[in-house]
Amino acid sequence: MNKEKLKVAIVGASGFTGSELARLLSDHPKVEIKMITSESHQGKPFSELHPQFFDRLDIPLVSAEEVSKEELDVIFLALPHGVSMDFVAKWKDSGAKIIDLSGDFRLSTKEVYEEWYNKKHSYPEGFATAVYGLPELFSEKIKPATLVANPGCYPTASILSLAPLFAKQLIKENSVIIDAKSGLTGAGIKASATTHFSNVNENFKAYGIAGHRHTIEIEEQLGGLAGGQTAVQFTPHLLPVDRGILVTAYAQVSGEMDQERLTEIYRDFYKDKPFVRLRNQAPGIKDVRGSHYCDVFPVWDKRTNRVIAISAIDNLLKGAASQAVHNMNLMFGLEDAEGLAQIPLKP
Ligand SMILES: NC(=O)C1=CN([C@@H]2O[C@H](COP(=O)(O)OP(=O)(O)OC[C@H]3O[C@@H](n4cnc5c(N)ncnc54)[C@H](OP(=O)(O)O)[C@@H]3O)[C@@H](O)[C@H]2O)C=CC1
Numbered sequence: 001m002n003k004e005k006l007k008v009a010i011v012g013a014s015g016f017t018g019s020e021l022a023r024l025l026s027d028h029p030k031v032e033i034k035m036i037t038s039e040s041h042q043g044k045p046f047s048e049l050h051p052q053f054f055d056r057l058d059i060p061l062v063s064a065e066e067v068s069k070e071e072l073d074v075i076f077l078a079l080p081h082g083v084s085m086d087f088v089a090k091w092k093d094s095g096a097k098i099i100d101l102s103g104d105f106r107l108s109t110k111e112v113y114e115e116w117y118n119k120k121h122s123y124p125e126g127f128a129t130a131v132y133g134l135p136e137l138f139s140e141k142i143k144p145a146t147l148v149a150n151p152g153c154y155p156t157a158s159i160l161s162l163a164p165l166f167a168k169q170l171i172k173e174n175s176v177i178i179d180a181k182s183g184l185t186g187a188g189i190k191a192s193a194t195t196h197f198s199n200v201n202e203n204f205k206a207y208g209i210a211g212h213r214h215t216i217e218i219e220e221q222l223g224g225l226a227g228g229q230t231a232v233q234f235t236p237h238l239l240p241v242d243r244g245i246l247v248t249a250y251a252q253v254s255g256e257m258d259q260e261r262l263t264e265i266y267r268d269f270y271k272d273k274p275f276v277r278l279r280n281q282a283p284g285i286k287d288v289r290g291s292h293y294c295d296v297f298p299v300w301d302k303r304t305n306r307v308i309a310i311s312a313i314d315n316l317l318k319g320a321a322s323q324a325v326h327n328m329n330l331m332f333g334l335e336d337a338e339g340l341a342q343i344p345l346k347p
C-alpha cells in the first residue's frame, strides 16, 4: 500500500456490527474513518448514539447519500440483508472496495438466495464478483477482490469447526449435526418480542429448526471444500448473554481415526492461521470475547465413532466486524493482524 491511510466509510453504524467496526477501525494504524452513516440519526454525533465513543469518535452521522461525494478506499456495509444489495449495485463502480456484512452475496446464485432468504435479489450480477470472505480458507481470492461477502456468524464458527476434515474428504455423507448457540447481539440492535428481556433472561431455546438460512451457507462452503455437495443438520439456539457463539459439531468420518491423528489433521490445517487457536480443552465464549479468535477443540469419541468439534467465537468480531477488518487488510496488502491484536476480555 503506497498511501498513508485508507479512507473508509461505515454504512449502518447505528447498529451493533457498525459500532464494533468503528471501535476496531478507529484504533487501526492504517485507517482514517472518513464517514459514518445512519439514516435514522443523521446529524447526531456518533458518540451520542454509542456513548462508549465519547471524546474518542464524536463525528456527526450522515446520510448514506454522502458516500458517493467522498473519494473512499473501502466501504463497509453493516446493513440488513435485502438492503445491502442496492447499495452494492449503486457503489460498485465508485472506485472503493466493498465489504458487505450482510448475507446478500454469500451464496452461490440468485436462485439459492431467493429460496433461502425468501426475497427477490435486485443485483444478481454481484454473485459473480463477490468473494466469500473467510480468510482462513480463501485469503488468495480475497486479496484481489473488489466485493467481499463477509460470512455469517454461525457459519464462521461452524465451518471452522469441521473444515480440516472436509478438506481431506473424511466426512461421511449426511452425518453432520451442528448444534449452535448465540448471544443476543446476533439478532441486531432492534428489540423484538423474541429478544425481550423476560423472554431471554434465565431462558434458553432453539429456533430456526430445520430451515435457518445459515444452513445453506454452511453446506455450500463445507461441500465446496470437499469438492461436492453436503447436507448438514444445523440448529441455532438463543443464549441469554450479550455476545458469543458456541458450536458443537458432530460428524462421522470415513476410514481409521484416533485422537492423535485428529489433532494432527487440525494442527496441520491451521498451522499458518494465527486466529484459529487449537485448544486442548473445551473453549468457552468468554475465552474469545472481544477478540478476533476462533478457538477450536476437536475430540474423537471411539465409542460412537464420531468426531465432536467444539468452536467458540465472538459473533460481533470474528463473526462480523473483525472478520471484515481482516478482509480489508488482505485486500490492501496489509499484515493480516493489523488492528486485530486484542486479547479476549475476561471476566
Ligand atoms: N449481529 C451479528 O452478530 C451479526 C450480524 N451480521 C450481519 O451484519 C449486518 C448488520 O448487523 P447488525 O449490526 O447486527 O444489525 P443492526 O440491526 O444492529 O443494525 C443495522 C443497521 O442498518 C441500518 N438500516 C436498517 N434498515 C435500513 C434500511 N432500510 N436502509 C438503510 N439502512 C438501514 C440501521 O441504521 P440506521 O437506521 O441508523 O441507518 C441499523 O442500525 C446484518 O446484515 C447482519 O445480518 C453478520 C454477522 C453477525
Ligand SMILES: CC(=O)N[C@@H](CCC(=O)OP(=O)(O)O)C(=O)O
Binding pocket: 081, 101, 102, 103, 151, 152, 153, 154, 182, 183, 184, 185, 186, 187, 188, 208, 214, 236, 238
Ligand atoms: C441470535 C440471532 O438472532 N442470530 C441471527 C444470525 C446472525 C446474523 O446476523 O447473521 P446474518 O448476517 O447471516 O443475517 C439469526 O439467527 O438470524
